[in-house]
Amino acid sequence: MTAKTQSAQDDLAYMRTVVEQGGRPRMAGALIYMAAGLIYGAETLVHWGQSINLIQLSESATLAFVAGCTLLFVLVMVVLIVRDKTKGVGAGTGSRALNAAFGGAGLANIALMAIFGVNAWRQHDFMIWMLYPCVVFALQGAAWYVAFMLRWKIWMLTVSLGCLTTSVVMGLVIGTPTFNLVAALACFAWLAVPGAIMARDARREV
Template sequence: MNANEARDDLAYMRSLVADTEHSQRTFGETYLAAGLCYGVQMVLHGFQSLGWVSSERPVAPLISFGPTVVFVGLLMWILTQRRVPQAPTAVNRAVASVFGSVGLANLVLILLFGSIAWRQHSLLIWLIYPCVVMILQGMAWLVAASLRRRTWMSVVALGFFLTGVGMAFTLEIPPAYVAIAGVGMIAFMAVPGAVMMRQAHRSG
């Protein structure tokens, strides 16, 4: 191995463990926004199932569609902030690919579970879909933990796995199902997002 090859290998190894402030902050902000929006939505659905919040108009549509409207608005704001983009590292590209693939898989699963639930007229079948989403999120975080060698990311992955299993075991108990989903989204989406934002701020 000559000197040039050694330098190239060293640069590659550094890229495997390096994070850019820009990509980490953007990811953290997006995850925090999603966790808060949809976590609060699940909690409100839980309140509806207990009769503490109205399930009639105009409250019900606001709970069903409001969080998505808010999240899309926040996402547009996050993506259009004026930051100087940095060249993505190998790890950033790999992690982004994993989460991007999970997002695409989620869309396919919506069609899969949605079509079956509609044909069978079964809400129970549709409720399995969010459980699977939690498991896929856990898988993505497990890959990220392996690539970035962050123990706390493994904890997040485990949290998503437990959330998905907990939701599956409470499919027929709506208050428990939505409570587990809401707590899981806040604990394993919003909190990790905030952590990544704080880390990016420290390194910036």
């Protein structure tokens, strides 16, 4: 065994030890993740209902509904973050590593939103914008894979593979009613459920 190989193994062992000894997960982050899944899952489910003529909404009503979902999520996020800071909840090194993984994916999402949004507007092609949520789930899958490699929890690997599979499936059904249905179910399964699991773990570690 070379010195470099031994060093790499030692570094990996150290990282795993740090993660296993990490501090209490932030309840706010878990609840925000769950809220995102429930709110946006409900929104895309309504869009699916519209696409199959099960739900009838005018263009102005649809716009108001979409804006309302976004405002509701932002409100929930702000309240949870403020409450979390007020309680002075800290995060261990392991939790900070996971936060960094998801934070990085979030920053990439913002950049991609601008890229897809601007080009969809310039080309007057909504199909370009529809690629954005596919990429979002791919990035979430990558972030969850990092979480799995740090924590070695099977449910994290399941979420990672679920997000990656969802990304591919959505890419294949763009332009069909199935797109919104897959997106809705994915929001519930890969956002709301993991958020609930993380919230449960946070309560146990109080």
